[in-house]
Amino acid sequence: MKKNTIKGRILINTDVEGAALISKKSFMFAHGINPKSGKIVDKKSDIFGKNMKDKIFVFPNGKGSTTGSMWFLEAIRTDNAPVGIVNQETEMIIATGAILGDLLYQKKIAIIDNIDMSSLAKITEGSVIKISGSESSIKYNIDR
């Protein structure tokens, strides 16, 4: 396999790239974000105070209320969502929000899962990640 490339499973198929925002903990969208700004407001999160807008958001899995899909969808509507999401396991809440973003607003957020979080230890916060839909992979620590 090519250097700095990890294969996964594409849920929402599109090609995007952006700066990495990394959380090592399960993440909740419901009450965990301000969907009108993209800011992380969950005080228990390890990325509290950071912003997910236009980032490639890396976290192991989702948690929290089943309304999370609508918090995510609102962030998509207001253009404050990440451009892509990289998970170990994508929860149905997040998948639902992303599919509706595509169906309702024709805005595609790339989602890839089955990515082993330990292999992501090499990714540095803020470095560029590229999600390739056609190759079902992510490429990380890209020089711009």
Place this chain on the structure above:
Amino acid sequence: MKLSSLEKDMLSGSHGEAVKFAMKLVVKIGEIYKAKELIEISSSHILAHYGSLHDAGIDFMEKLVQLGAKCKVPTTVDPSSLPKDWKDLKIPEEYAKKQKTLYDLTAKMGVIQNWSCTPYECGNVPRFGQNIAWAESSAVAYTNSVIGARTNRTPAGLDISAAITGRMPKIGLYLDQNRIGEILIKVNLSEISDLDYHTIGYIVGKEVGTNIPVFHGIPKSCSNYNLKCLGSAAASSGAVSMFHIIGVTPEAIMCDPFNHKKPKYTIEIDNSKIEKATNELSTLKKDVIDLVTIGCPHLSLEELANLKNLLKDKKIKKDVKFWIYTSQSVYSTAREMGIVQEIEKTGAEFQVQTCPVISPLYFYGFKGMMTNSAKNANVVPTEHNINVIYRNIFNCISFATKRE
């Protein structure tokens, strides 16, 4: 994924544009989570409170209504962000209008306007073994565990899509093999109070996450109220969608809840754990409480009748609000029976069809809340920035009615 010819027609649009739109979401979720097929569901319970749906949720519901969506199966709805008599309160009109739009949109699609987290007590009562598609984590835990109907924690958006198509991907708790117990919970308590059921749920949810706990040591005589509180707390502190209780819940009476396998591990619950968790659930150290909430999950008729007896001949003190949360159906019935009038004489107030977890309590400027609900105590400090004291119903009443 295999689709029947009827389902293929639904997806291609011959059953109307709304069914086509909703079916696209249902099928895509099925493909992602590797369902072999779709199943027919018998009922749905959806989320439509503005506080969580936001404008995007309104856009989505509006789109469905424009396309002519109608619920194919009986469908109820979770509490609203507004109490029924919102005009007396501090919620801004703009916010209220958005919630009212959601009343209209859901009604147009045929959603039963009960606005309650306990539809299994009135309005939407499933049967053992039925496949249903419900949102609302506490109701999911109750129906899977206590009734033995089958549902996953259905996300907002997928819930109404299930109602419109009558279909869900056959995954998760719809499958026998995913309903087997995983972790043994030994409850070593000589006596279990009503509040302890909440606390046990809270402890277990935190420890097991999404696993299925199997309780040993809970008496057959426990009430449905106890079980709904245990489930709501476990679904809130963790993501428990189902639990078994040996000798109590149906699937644990009919067969071995572990299916002859060994539990992954065992957790013991004793008095010291209960005490520690009870303290942990109180974030407020000083008594600056100006709000007492009772009714998370929503009170049933029997719980309301009991509350009437507990409040008899008492008066709520002036500087405290004593808010009781219940569904429209329970409230109306209790009113017919005179229970509501008796309770209102004390100065306690009803918050019908809303709930302290999802109503925008931050608009009111409360300093501190006392509650007998572990779910409330767990969620309100983080979501509404109001500190909480977690006590049993007797303490709540004596605090609110005692003059200083």
